[in-house]
Amino acid sequence: MSHPHPDLPAPGPLPEGGLRVVALGGLGEIGRNMTVLEFGGRLLIVDCGVLFPEESQPGVDLILPDFASLEDRMDEIEAVVLTHGHEDHIGGLPFLLRLRPDLPLLGSRLTLALVEAKLREHRITPITLEVAAGSRERLGPFDLEFVAVNHSIPDALAVAIRTPAGLVLHTGDFKMDQLPLDARITDLNSFARLGDEGVDLFLVDSTNAEVPGFIPSEREIGPVLDSVFARSRGRVIVASFASHIHRVQQVIDAAVAHGRKVAFVGRSMVRTMGVARDLGYLRVPEGVLVSMDELSELPDDRAVLVCTGSQGEPMAVLSRIANSDHAIKVGPDDTIILASSLIPGNENAVNRVINGLTRTGAKVIHRGNALVHVSGHASAGELLYVYNIVRPRNVMPVHGEWRHLRANAALARQTGVPEDRIVLAEDGVVVDLVDGVASIVGSVPVGYVYVDGAGVGDISEVALTDRRVLGEEGFISIFVAVDIVEGKVVAGPEIETRGFHEDPDVLKPVRDNVRREVEEALAAGVVDPHQLQQRVRRVVGRWVSQTHRRRPMILPVVVEA
């Protein structure tokens, strides 16, 4: 098993007839999946997703893959293949298409419909090519074959990529539900056929590689929902992911079975379910879907609300209901179902929602107390099947943090893939497939590209470090205007603090210290504002550390009047 190297050099040129693979995202993290393949000077991209920030990246809206290594090569890209319509696979497209609006996008019918709806909000009309399971497309040196896979969104695809260097099979995200609602299982027959042909490099979803055994079928949630609905005397409110069409289908089925009507709440939920319904992926009998206004006219025991906010997002309807900050008030008769996973990092927020709802007396059903969620990714037992069917020559685990990549590598090894044919790489690591052997040959620089408000990439690690300090400790700013000629302070010291202390009077003593320090410095001939600022910083810093044992940010500004 190749081990990661901390100081990989820039790679040499790709050998004639070799295939190069670089992930710009998704390796060493869960999210912003993006893999770049190169053959004969031409590039193919698989997916272009976003990563959602965690608490150490405060105020950031999204994190993009780093496109820097592509910027001079945009014209060499044949196309972007989209395996499915989740944000961590398509969310980066609006930003990639800024660099080249006519990049062709390939994907299944539902995937492209969701991409187009998303891009419309960014006022982009993409060039698309719809593909389906079994489709073959030739794009430059890349001969693509698409394979059906089952996932937590319909119409997902794996992609087999043939080049003269060999056959690459990229699973995308997939699971192995053997009885999915839409009967569209992961096509192991095609995996077997490709395995017989010889898969030279197998890129495999690692998300659940640490999870032992097998994932229950989505179908098993139906009876649970049915029994919850049967026992509910009041409203039923279901929070789920806006993209989970089969989960919502089962909620609708339960609602119909119990004579209830359903309203969708939340922009992304309404948008996705609209697309899904238009294309026939969601089936809703006539008259079941109503508006929120219509729903509020119904007796509670006929109402179902389907909303987002299952991750405790503070502005979502669910959090506002839990905070008693919404027109919908819940009480002991009502039932709330969190029919979703708990994305790591959201535990506190979700816990707050559960406590807020529980406090009202409402019944809260969640994955901790009922089977109302199943994962969308193949677990260890299922991955073993896949490895045994594909019998790959080289394996590169993708889509996961280090713990997941390494667990996936262990599964490959257990099924007989030789240790030295398993490539453990992280973002930016360059893997070449040459003469049937995949190996790490170097790395390209990749970083986090933060989207914050209207800005892309203008928030740096320095700004985030500043935010962390400000968020933990607040700041003290000190303004002083000086007359250098007269050698005196003409305005200020004006001291302001935020996030530091309740009582502004606490700063009075330091005000005199600052004035004295500045006037002494001026008297000693120090007139450089920067030097004066350093002296002010020292005085205030020493005082705050000794008196308060804290380390707020200190911002001294000395200007000449």
Add this chain to the structure above:
Amino acid sequence: MSHPHPDLPAPGPLPEGGLRVVALGGLGEIGRNMTVLEFGGRLLIVDCGVLFPEESQPGVDLILPDFASLEDRMDEIEAVVLTHGHEDHIGGLPFLLRLRPDLPLLGSRLTLALVEAKLREHRITPITLEVAAGSRERLGPFDLEFVAVNHSIPDALAVAIRTPAGLVLHTGDFKMDQLPLDARITDLNSFARLGDEGVDLFLVDSTNAEVPGFIPSEREIGPVLDSVFARSRGRVIVASFASHIHRVQQVIDAAVAHGRKVAFVGRSMVRTMGVARDLGYLRVPEGVLVSMDELSELPDDRAVLVCTGSQGEPMAVLSRIANSDHAIKVGPDDTIILASSLIPGNENAVNRVINGLTRTGAKVIHRGNALVHVSGHASAGELLYVYNIVRPRNVMPVHGEWRHLRANAALARQTGVPEDRIVLAEDGVVVDLVDGVASIVGSVPVGYVYVDGAGVGDISEVALTDRRVLGEEGFISIFVAVDIVEGKVVAGPEIETRGFHEDPDVLKPVRDNVRREVEEALAAGVVDPHQLQQRVRRVVGRWVSQTHRRRPMILPVVVEA
């Protein structure tokens, strides 16, 4: 079941012969446990703990119970009973004792030793009274009997409190391990005897009331550690809670069995294990314990490191090893065991540690992949035993968030406690036991008291809100000195930002806008600095919102030169 009332009035006077119970912490949250009992004008306190802040309370070190309702009554307090030595039960003492240093503290031998070691660091020598299982103490109107309970720290006690109003039984924190390492089980015989006498009010630990079934014995961890040690070719590093003496005992036993030596790392680990060893709660054969320096001289396969940092605390040894920021470098031969729970809110931090360690190739064992932790609190199946043995007349779930309190209440109801004899209260809610019936009669105001650095209570919700804004968005400060007589700007506008944008030049355009705005205002006769500041804030706020779609904190300062 009494439901919480959002606007409870101040309670009337306690009726003659009645007992009053008010929790100042621990109800509606996990932590800062503190219960105040009142009879005949005298008070008894059970526990005085701290709560650890979550991400919505940035920069806070600790959260205390709100002592405000006690401040005028400190002389009426008979004593503080400490059920066990965990921080969430004793951590508030240094702050409570500031209000009255001679408050008597009652607790078991180990509990008091840990309290005294803690208070020494605050230079406080407390007045203590050691008690033990079976002890009885009369303190004013309160007749106390102590009962052994098993928990994740040795020498824990429940307390029965007899007053003329009735018998109160407070479990403290407890679990039901039937084969604990020290053979000191929760004394159900005494619970049964008290139940036969008649428990009028039963205060019951709710922490695990949502967890179905039974908690495995601490003893079951031993063989798991043994097999991990047996397979380890390199170092073994075990991270655990500094107070978990039995867990550490089992690590030491495994080390001895496999011919390894042990070093403790981390101030709190060294302190607690020192106390535990001195008092005989931790048994270490001669020569097994070594210093870090001695350990580093040993071959890797003879070394065991026991440290803190199991919650991913960034400055702890474990995080630094995971970050390759420590003299100890781990690799594929080494094994790290996280022998602890995962406290909600720490998931991301722990995940970072696991990924960092996994990246090195080291083997990481944690509660997700092996039985290396068991909880310290009785779960639902165990609580049913306790309710059936005690058969309480009134029940008040304690120690838990709403979800836990409500789950505990449901268990009480299932064992036959009438719905109207189960009191669901949160912090500050006043419960009176009068004529054998417990009921909510009002509330006293309680808030969060934040400890930050040297300050107690000087950080307000406003400051925390400011920190949240600063941490998410950063700030822009604008300093202008004006000459009112001349009607002109004499210094500035000086604009500074932190945590907002990479490029300082981005603020150039707004500088001119601010100058123009101020000079126009001065020309129009506006000379009040506050009004001028408001104008500056508007100009900058509008610009930043339109240009950047962000909302940093804006701090305008206009001073007269």
